Every structure is written in structure tokens, then in C-alpha cells.
Amino acid sequence: MANVLKVKELSKQYSKVLAADKVSFEIGEGEIFALIGPNGAGKTTTIRMISTLLTPTSGDAVVAGYSIKKNPEKVRENITYLPDEAGAYKQMTGIKYLRFMAGLFVSDLDRINACVDRAKNICGLGDRLNDKIGSYSRGMIRKLLLARAVMTKPKLAILDEPTSGLDVLNAIEIRKMIRKLAEEEGMSFLLSSHNMLEIEFVSDRVGIISKGHLMVTGRTDELKERYSAPNLEEVFERVVKENEVH
Amino acid sequence: MKFINLLKKELSELINAQMIFGLVISLSLFFIMGNVMQSVTDELKEDSTHPKVNICDLDDTELTKDLISSLKESCEKVNIISVQGENYAAPMNGSDIKGYVVIPKGFTESVEKGEKSELISVNKVKSASMFSSLTGGTDGTIALINSFVTSRLAEQKGLSHDDLSTLESPVTITENTVVADKSAKISVSSVLGKITMQNMLLPIIILVLIMMTSQSLIASISNEKIDKTLETLLSTPVSRGTVITAKMLAAAIVAMINAGVMMIGFSAYSKGMTSAITSDLPGDVSVSDAIGGLTSTNDAFRQLGLSLGAFDYVLVGVQLFVTIMICLALSIILGALVNDSKSAQTMLLPIMMMVMIPWFVSMFTDVNALPTVPKLIVNAIPFTHTFTAIPNLMFGNMKEFWTGFVYQLIIFAVVMFFALKLFKSDKILTMSLNFGQKSRFRKSSKTTED
Numbered sequence: 001m002a003n004v005l006k007v008k009e010l011s012k013q014y015s016k017v018l019a020a021d022k023v024s025f026e027i028g029e030g031e032i033f034a035l036i037g038p039n040g041a042g043k044t045t046t047i048r049m050i051s052t053l054l055t056p057t058s059g060d061a062v063v064a065g066y067s068i069k070k071n072p073e074k075v076r077e078n079i080t081y082l083p084d085e086a087g088a089y090k091q092m093t094g095i096k097y098l099r100f101m102a103g104l105f106v107s108d109l110d111r112i113n114a115c116v117d118r119a120k121n122i123c124g125l126g127d128r129l130n131d132k133i134g135s136y137s138r139g140m141i142r143k144l145l146l147a148r149a150v151m152t153k154p155k156l157a158i159l160d161e162p163t164s165g166l167d168v169l170n171a172i173e174i175r176k177m178i179r180k181l182a183e184e185e186g187m188s189f190l191l192s193s194h195n196m197l198e199i200e201f202v203s204d205r206v207g208i209i210s211k212g213h214l215m216v217t218g219r220t221d222e223l224k225e226r227y228s229a230p231n232l233e234e235v236f237e238r239v240v241k242e243n244e245v246h
Numbered sequence: 247m248k249f250i251n252l253l254k255k256e257l258s259e260l261i262n263a264q265m266i267f268g269l270v271i272s273l274s275l276f277f278i279m280g281n282v283m284q285s286v287t288d289e290l291k292e293d294s295t296h297p298k299v300n301i302c303d304l305d306d307t308e309l310t311k312d313l314i315s316s317l318k319e320s321c322e323k324v325n326i327i328s329v330q331g332e333n334y335a336a337p338m339n340g341s342d343i344k345g346y347v348v349i350p351k352g353f354t355e356s357v358e359k360g361e362k363s364e365l366i367s368v369n370k371v372k373s374a375s376m377f378s379s380l381t382g383g384t385d386g387t388i389a390l391i392n393s394f395v396t397s398r399l400a401e402q403k404g405l406s407h408d409d410l411s412t413l414e415s416p417v418t419i420t421e422n423t424v425v426a427d428k429s430a431k432i433s434v435s436s437v438l439g440k441i442t443m444q445n446m447l448l449p450i451i452i453l454v455l456i457m458m459t460s461q462s463l464i465a466s467i468s469n470e471k472i473d474k475t476l477e478t479l480l481s482t483p484v485s486r487g488t489v490i491t492a493k494m495l496a497a498a499i500v501a502m503i504n505a506g507v508m509m510i511g512f513s514a515y516s517k518g519m520t521s522a523i524t525s526d527l528p529g530d531v532s533v534s535d536a537i538g539g540l541t542s543t544n545d546a547f548r549q550l551g552l553s554l555g556a557f558d559y560v561l562v563g564v565q566l567f568v569t570i571m572i573c574l575a576l577s578i579i580l581g582a583l584v585n586d587s588k589s590a591q592t593m594l595l596p597i598m599m600m601v602m603i604p605w606f607v608s609m610f611t612d613v614n615a616l617p618t619v620p621k622l623i624v625n626a627i628p629f630t631h632t633f634t635a636i637p638n639l640m641f642g643n644m645k646e647f648w649t650g651f652v653y654q655l656i657i658f659a660v661v662m663f664f665a666l667k668l669f670k671s672d673k674i675l676t677m678s679l680n681f682g683q684k685s686r687f688r689k690s691s692k693t694t695e696d
Binding site: 014048051052053054055073076077079080081082083085086087088089090091092100101103104105107145 | 247248251252254255258259262473474475477478479480481482483484485671672675676
């Protein structure tokens, strides 16, 4: 399995705080990798560096063969990023927003239409797409943004808390959609979430990050066996406590 | 294609129903104000060309009867009023009379004795407005009575009409005004009056333009930060330079639309204010002096070199463009500091101050004539040179004009350099200004560290 993302000792220093310290991991084609960790652990900083929003203090990451430091624009052609609590332009209608965002990734009108049609099917908002986003509920906005994130078929979709704001049924639907896109279309995902149940269900591998350090990575079942834990939540607890002891 | 897509999005955000509604309202207000001013100036013209006399004759002698007959010859309408005692307000109640003159008892006796005689002038004040005192007053009537009494006194003393004219104005004054090395036969008050009227428009347009442009761009950047759409936008395959150029261009287009509407509105307003005065009005009428001596000054302006040519207007336009660019570059930096809607409002304050100070200073004094230290301080504000551009071009202060222009270009280059550096760095996502908080990093660290 070829690597879509290879993170090599990525670090970020904010004045006195080391937010990410030599973080290294890889994501293969069609693989779903989840970064989990407590608040302030460095998840969002790592994700923002990979998304080329922040410049790393040291280290590098290669996305689809392009370095985030040397070729950030090429990297952005191959990724989509959905930030946690992201919003959309409230004065636009849902369909206009999808068309606008598709136009930033592709220039050809037929390809733009294809992206928009795909997003329409994925988000399932139907006629509400003709309404202004300002009238949408939080869950509807999240569905629209998720559809936007996958409509261009990126090599790597980076989703920060993908199901935040969604009810149980919608969250299940989104998890199934992520799995389907990875299995059937070979799309790779880098997720970040606090919801361990979600991570256990949806991800192929996880990375536990605490105080800027990536403590451990591995398949969910491997980690459960290694830490003799019945679920990922307890694996997470033991890894974080182990880190505190050492 | 991607740039056009971004520009369309920025324009659709800025040009919305509220903005168009606001512009229509502003334009309508200017047209209404123009019509109101035209009705006031029409009234002034009517008063000066067809004076109305309201008079109360308490003396009731042959002389006062002759006086009223004389008034009837020179005025279209003479209205005789009766007054009981000193109740001067009674004749005005329920009527449209704005003023009248009372000839008191003993008036004729004083005239016949060759003594100074007394007249009582009664005027009604309806409002505090500047023009309310210019219409329908008693000045014209008093002037006519003075002229009549002077003639009678001259007859008594055996003086001819020519002798009387020489006595009334023993000295003839020919007023000349000098600008640089040119001079023209015109009074200083007339020159200044016309300059004030001409230059009233541009500073207000500059003010509106700068405020609108800044507000648009600060709102555009701060809304992206507050609504958390900026991260998504910056993670798309579009360079940050393209994003910021689209934002700046959209704000500039909207500013130009606003400026255009303001110019049309102000032109309608100014036309309404001056049309009646500048047409067919005799030059020696007192009303025109009150407005600032607007008549017959065009030739004098040309002689004095105060008329601006096409090239001068091109220079003013270019400088206005540079001003907008400085404003846009500053707005990028200020917009990047915003972290909530409240601070978005506060961010407009520095630009507001930088506009208001030179506007007020240039309105009340000549910036070039200020003492060195205040002059340096005022000139350090880049927008000062936009306000002084037209006066500098009018009075041939080309050194001051070009120095100001070059200074603005330098300021633009410096501010734009920092604005682009900021927008292309991490700071556009991590920087914020939290007033009244001990540690600004502590609050933002939650999002930056996570």
C-alpha cells in the first residue's frame, strides 16, 4: 500500500510552548488514520501543518509526493481540510457554496458540475440546498461541509472532529460514508476526534498524542491487545497516564 | 478562473440588498436636500429680485405718505400693517410676514429738523438655520427708506444728486486678489467663498470612501475569522496572494460604486444649492454676498490660475487611488487582529482618527502654514496629503503636492509589504488583539496548541 502521507519529525514551537514535538506517522492509500488526544495535545497544530496552514518549525510532511514546505500549493491540490466548528458563507445558498468551493479546486465547468452533483448526493440536503446557509441547523452545515470535503475526490481528506454537531443517526451515516469512500474509492483520511467509539468504528489505525508527542500508533485491535484494554477509551487512558508517569 | 470565482464571492458578500438599499436611500436624501436647498435659494432670489415691503406708519404725515408712495414705486408689493402699542408680535401671528418696519411718531419731525430719525425693525426668527435669517427680512426696506430720507435731507440742504453720491461713497475701492504671481480684480471673500463651495465635495467623498473601503475589507477578513471559513479557504489550492487580491479588489470596486453614488448625490445637492444664485442674479445684491460671492468669479479664477485643468484632475484621481490602496493595506492588518465582532468595530477607530484629524485641520487652516512640529505630525498622517491635494494644485504648491504623493507611495509600499507578510504567515490564523486581558496568548493557545 503506497503512502499518501508521510509525516517526518514535524515540530511546531509557539513562543514558549512546543505544540508538536517531532511527530511522525504515515497514512497509506485508502487508509483511515485517527489522531486522538486530550485538549491541547497538539492534534489541531499537527493537522494545520499538514494542511499547509501553519509552517512547521522543523520536520516535514509529504502528501502525494509533495512536501508541505517546498510545494504547499501542490499539497493543497491533493487534500481537503474540514476544520472543527468550521462555518460556511451564510449569505450563500448551499448549492452556490458547493459551486464556489468546487471552482477553487477545478476550473473546468463539467468537472465543477460533477463535483457539485456528487456533493448533492452525499449531503442529502435535497431542496434545502437552494436555501441560504444562514437558515441551516448546525448538523446541516456539518453535512454540507463534509460533502464539500469529499466532492473533489482528494487523495487525503483531513477531517477535524468530523461528526461534531451531528445527532447519532447522522453521525453513523457519516462514519459509514467515510468507510465507503476509503474502501471503494481508495480515499485516505486523517481524522481527529474525542469520540473514542467513533474512532474505534471508523479508523484503521490510530495515533495517541499527548503534550505534543505522538505516544503510540497502531491498529485498534493491536493496541487493545498491547495494553490489555477492552476498548480504545481505556487504551487512551493508559497511554496518557503512562506518559504522565514517565 | 479561480481568481474570478473568489472575486465574485467577495463581491456578492459586499454588494447585497442592504448595501443597495443604503445607496438608494443616500442618493434619495441628497436629491431631497438638493431640492430643499434649491427652494431656499429660489426664495432668496425671489426676495432680492422682487422685494416685498411690510411697513407700519404710526407717524402718519405727508412725508411718511410720500415715503410709502416712493416704496410702492420701487417695490412690487407694499403691505401696510397696523400695530397696537408695543405688541409687535401681533401682526405676525397667523400670517406669513417674516419682518416689518415701524415708522414711529416723531419721525417726520426729526427729519425736518435735520436730526437722526429713528425706525423700528421687527424680524421673526422661526428656526436656528443659517438661511432662515436671509429671507424676508427688513434690510431691503430700511435701505430704501434711508435712500428716501437722504434725498429729502439733500434737498433741504440744497445738495445735487452727484454731490450726494460723492458724500455717500467718497472713496471707490477696487479690490484685487493675488495668488502666487497672478492677480485679478476680485475680492478675497469672493475667491474664498467659491473655493469653499468647490472644495466642500471632495473631502466628504474622501471621508466616505476611506471609511467604506476600510469597513468592507476589515469586515471581509474578520467575518472569515469569526465564522471560521478562513481556514477552509486557505487550505484550498489558491495562493494567499490571490485570496487577498480578490478581497482588496472587491472592496475597491464597492468603494468606487459608493464614491460614484456620493458624487452624483453631492452634485445634485450642490447644483440645487447654487443654481438659483448663479443664474441671472445682479452682482451687487446683498443675498449673493451672503452666500459667498459666487457670481462672476470664473474669469477671475482663470486669471489667478485657480481653475483646475484635466491633468490636475488626473493627479487628484491617481492620489485618491493610492489613498484607497493604503487604506486597503491597513485594513488587512487590522482585519487580521480581529477575533470577535466587537473588536471588528474597534478596528475601524485608528483609520477613523487618521481621516478625521487631517479633515478637520485642512478645513480650518492651511496645513503648509502650521508651525514645524504640528505640521510634521499632521503630514505624517498619510491621508492628510489627499485632503491637501486640491488646494496644493490650485495654489501651485507643486513641491508640497509631489512630496505628499511620494510619501503616500512609500507608506503604501511599506504597509502592503507588512500586510502581505502577515497574510502569508501563520499569524493570520493565530494573531489576535484582546483588549483588557492580561495574557493574550493564554486565551488563543487553546486553539493553537490543540
